[in-house]
Amino acid sequence: MQRRTFLLAASAATASSLLAPRIASAQQAQITGAGASFPRPVYERWGQAAREAAGVQLNYQSIGSGGGINQITNRTVDFGASDAPLSADQLRQGNLLQFPTVMGSVVLIVNLPGVQDQQLRLTPEILVELFLGRIARWNDPKLAELNREVRLPNIPVAPTYRADASGTTFVFTTYLSRVSDAWKNGPGAATSVQWPGGQGARGNEGVANTVRNTPGAIGYTENAYATVNRLVTTQLRNKSGAFVKPEMPAFMAAANTADWNAPNFAADLVDLSGPTVWPIVSPTFVLLPTNPPADKVEASRNTMKFFDWAFKNGGDAARRLEYIPLPDPVHTAIRAAWSNVKAPSGQQVWSA
Amino acid sequence: MTGRPGRRGGTSMGDRVFESLCRGAGLFVLLLLGAIIVTLFIGGLPAFREFGAGFLWSADWNPVEGRESYGALVPVLGTIISAILAILLAVPVAFGIAFFLTELAPEWLRQPIATAIELLAAIPSIIYGMWGLFVLVPFVQQNIQLTIGDALGSIPLVGFLFESRSFAGTSLFTAGLVLAIMILPFIAATMRDVFTQVPPVFKESAYGLGATRWEVVRGVVLPYTRISVVGGIMLGLGRALGETMAVTFVIGNANRLPQSLFDPSTTIASIVAMEFPESLMGSLKQSSLLALGFLLFVISFVVLAVSRYLLRPRLKT
Numbered sequence: 088m089q090r091r092t093f094l095l096a097a098s099a100a101t102a103s104s105l106l107a108p109r110i111a112s113a114q115q116a117q118i119t120g121a122g123a124s125f126p127r128p129v130y131e132r133w134g135q136a137a138r139e140a141a142g143v144q145l146n147y148q149s150i151g152s153g154g155g156i157n158q159i160t161n162r163t164v165d166f167g168a169s170d171a172p173l174s175a176d177q178l179r180q181g182n183l184l185q186f187p188t189v190m191g192s193v194v195l196i197v198n199l200p201g202v203q204d205q206q207l208r209l210t211p212e213i214l215v216e217l218f219l220g221r222i223a224r225w226n227d228p229k230l231a232e233l234n235r236e237v238r239l240p241n242i243p244v245a246p247t248y249r250a251d252a253s254g255t256t257f258v259f260t261t262y263l264s265r266v267s268d269a270w271k272n273g274p275g276a277a278t279s280v281q282w283p284g285g286q287g288a289r290g291n292e293g294v295a296n297t298v299r300n301t302p303g304a305i306g307y308t309e310n311a312y313a314t315v316n317r318l319v320t321t322q323l324r325n326k327s328g329a330f331v332k333p334e335m336p337a338f339m340a341a342a343n344t345a346d347w348n349a350p351n352f353a354a355d356l357v358d359l360s361g362p363t364v365w366p367i368v369s370p371t372f373v374l375l376p377t378n379p380p381a382d383k384v385e386a387s388r389n390t391m392k393f394f395d396w397a398f399k400n401g402g403d404a405a406r407r408l409e410y411i412p413l414p415d416p417v418h419t420a421i422r423a424a425w426s427n428v429k430a431p432s433g434q435q436v437w438s439a
Numbered sequence: 440m441t442g443r444p445g446r447r448g449g450t451s452m453g454d455r456v457f458e459s460l461c462r463g464a465g466l467f468v469l470l471l472l473g474a475i476i477v478t479l480f481i482g483g484l485p486a487f488r489e490f491g492a493g494f495l496w497s498a499d500w501n502p503v504e505g506r507e508s509y510g511a512l513v514p515v516l517g518t519i520i521s522a523i524l525a526i527l528l529a530v531p532v533a534f535g536i537a538f539f540l541t542e543l544a545p546e547w548l549r550q551p552i553a554t555a556i557e558l559l560a561a562i563p564s565i566i567y568g569m570w571g572l573f574v575l576v577p578f579v580q581q582n583i584q585l586t587i588g589d590a591l592g593s594i595p596l597v598g599f600l601f602e603s604r605s606f607a608g609t610s611l612f613t614a615g616l617v618l619a620i621m622i623l624p625f626i627a628a629t630m631r632d633v634f635t636q637v638p639p640v641f642k643e644s645a646y647g648l649g650a651t652r653w654e655v656v657r658g659v660v661l662p663y664t665r666i667s668v669v670g671g672i673m674l675g676l677g678r679a680l681g682e683t684m685a686v687t688f689v690i691g692n693a694n695r696l697p698q699s700l701f702d703p704s705t706t707i708a709s710i711v712a713m714e715f716p717e718s719l720m721g722s723l724k725q726s727s728l729l730a731l732g733f734l735l736f737v738i739s740f741v742v743l744a745v746s747r748y749l750l751r752p753r754l755k756t
Contacts, residue, residue: 151716160720245607250692250705252502252717275503278717286607286703287692289713293572300577301607 116389121148122155122168125254125309126371129189130168132404133397141396143389152254152278159183159374165386167374170254171278172353182378184428185351186421187370188394190342190411192310193259194333194367196318198298199225200240205332207321208233211266211358211366214323217305218246219269220284225303240302247297247306250287252279258357258369259307265358310338311409323367326360337365338411347417352424368411377428384430391425391437398422476736483730489723494730500694502714502724509727511734513694517611517704518738521686522679524615524700529623530672536623537630541660542652553631560624568688571617572609576689579616580608584701603701609691612700617685622675629671633664673746680739683708707735 115138120130127149134145150158152169159167160181167183178185195214197207209217213229216222222229226241249256257278264271274280286304288297291312298304298318310333313320322330331337340363345354356368373394379387398421402412413421425437486509487494497510536556540549584603592602603610637660645655661668691703692713705713711728718725 153717153719157720243604243606245605247607250687251713275501275506277503279502279714281499281501281503281694284695285693286605286609287705287713288609289687289692293688296572297607297609300580304607 116143116385116392117146118143118165118386118390118393119146119148120155120166120168120373120390121150121158121164122374123152123170123254123371124149125170125191126168126189126410128311128408129401129405129410132408133393133401136401136404137393137396140400141392143393143396145393151252152257153252156374159376162376162380162383165383166390168371169374170369170371171257172351172372173374175350178351178374181374182376184375184377184424185353185372186375186394186424187352187354187413187417188373188397189405189413190338190356190368190370191409192333192338192341192365192368192411193255193262193307194310194313195321195323196295196298196306196308196313197321198300198302198304198319199242200302201238202319204317204319205322206234206237208324208330209321210324211262215263215267215270217244218248218263218283218285219273220244220246242303245301245304246282246285247294247301247304248282248285248287249279249291249294249307250289252277253290254278254369254371255291255307255309256280258367261369262357262367309409314409323365325364325366326358327362327364329362331363331365333365335406335409335411337363338368340364341366341368342411342414347414347420352417352421370413375428379428379430379436381431384436387428388436391428395422476733479729479733479736483726483733485726486723486730489726494727495734498694498696500710507723509723511707511731513696514705514707514710514731515734515738517614517690517697518680518706518708518735520697520704521611521614521618521690521706522676524612525618525622525679526672526676528615528619529626529675532619533623533626533630533671533675536627537634538656540631541634542656553628556624556627556631559620560628564621564682564685567617567621567685571613571685571689575617576608576613578608579610579613580606583612584608584610588701599698600700603699605691605702607691607703609689609703610701611690611697611704614686614690614704614706615700617689618679618682621682621685622678625678626671626675629674630664630668633667633671634660637663669746673743676742677739680742681708681735682706683712687712707731707738 127147130145130147134147138144152171155167155169156173158164173183173185177183195209199207210233213222213233222244224241224243225239231239257276260270260274260276260280264276274282286297286301288294291308294306294308295312295316295318298306308318312318313333320333322332324330340361341356341359344359344361344364345356347354349355352370352372354370356370358366375387375390376383398413398418405412422437426435428436430436490497490509494509494511495515496512497508498512499508499510500513501508536552540552544552584606588601588603591600592598641659641663642655645659650658686706687709690705690709692705692709693703694705694710697704711731714724715728718728
């Protein structure tokens, strides 16, 4: 009898000690986000760090911006993520608050035998003509004149683009539309467009691989991808007429030049003027419901807690992954905007 | 004795349960198929309404806001051409394999080759895609397009098929090649199985009359197994039409009408996989993608129906 009680007590003790941590981890706040694949690496890094530091566990599914917008509109996730800002109308209809989290840049990669990294100089006009197929060979006089010290090979130009609809394509085609009317009235700007020529490849890795395999290829990828894989990038002339190398100081210059007072934080960092500004930089956005139902208030608060933590402590992690943290005044403005998120009781969800 | 009627009752009860379960399963398949078709059609309806029949022969695919215009011509053509190319490349090789395995190969070699073919069928399509991108694409670019393609480009009338200004190696031809390798095991395995099922007495009689191996295969084995052989080819064609991942990696994903076999193009399955994640719910783009899915369904159905029809007179004899 005694023995049995002892056994019972012992097993109860082990059970409780086994269960305890699980209960604790279940009590750790979980938030779910879905959307853009562009910021996935940095969200994941922040998520790992914030689990301990902020007590928030992030589950982020990079299903694409379109999918993210769909899911947050249906409220199946706690926050959505999109590379392109939503229009004021879309935000009002969906009762969504939009704020940027981090910035990234798009760079050009080429495969030209004998041409070094950051050596080739391109102007916006030439870039457009390359992607429109109007410059067919690399030893074209226009290119040769710009690059006197480079020996350009006589091989055909093979433009390479993202075949999957992507935020990267949206940013790049926005830039091309900005600098060229021919592009604006031709293919235009969207997450996928009707490319006049060239090859489509899937994802950054597909573009990089196609460019690597094809002499004469030119493509565009996120800077993070080009840096990690040591791809051959190019210089690009910016709006002020200066040739800029795709490097962190040039990206930061763009971030500091941008007008962050745009409504809904839809700051435009494409083709800004300034002597050191890299012209193809873009923020990525998070979409948060402004009217969370009662059972979602906690998740909404934790989402803000997570990004608050990331804004305070995530800058270095972002920079290491070749992302560009937002300037501090923007962080402050975003925290102020969070006061628009209200619980059903009318109370502000975020108070800090 | 006493247990017997009870057991018999149980059996008839079991019979009834089993029968209704089987009937349910059969009806369930029909219901599922119908539900999928209806869902795709309803989803694609806004696109059909917006573009009318022009959806079928428009080569546009322009998702830019404000001038959205979608057409199915390029993906439909790409799907059909790549699948036909795959069949043209795979069937002769599959026949060779089956012929070798059943008539020529020494006994000890048959099992290893048969196993290798089955293993080929077990490789996931994403692996074919990656292998295609890293190995086959550069190979086609360097060794097929630049040498054979250029040489054939000067042939009058059909030369345009081989002359391309795209040199990346991702093309309709590469997609057909990857698809051919993927469907090879299905066709080869079916052919081998049905070739072995020819009654030996038929073949022996032919040999007795002095027929050669080739004459036996052509005059006895093939006519005897024709239906199953065509069935195997259709199985392969069906897979080639719907293959997604492997094709996406190697076809070049260009929504333009291809001028030659070495031009990039796209297929229905590939464009849906590429564009669906970024399409907004209820948007014209998503509706067009669903309409494409519906068309793929129709194409597969037509292929099956045509093959059935072609086989019908032979089925009677």
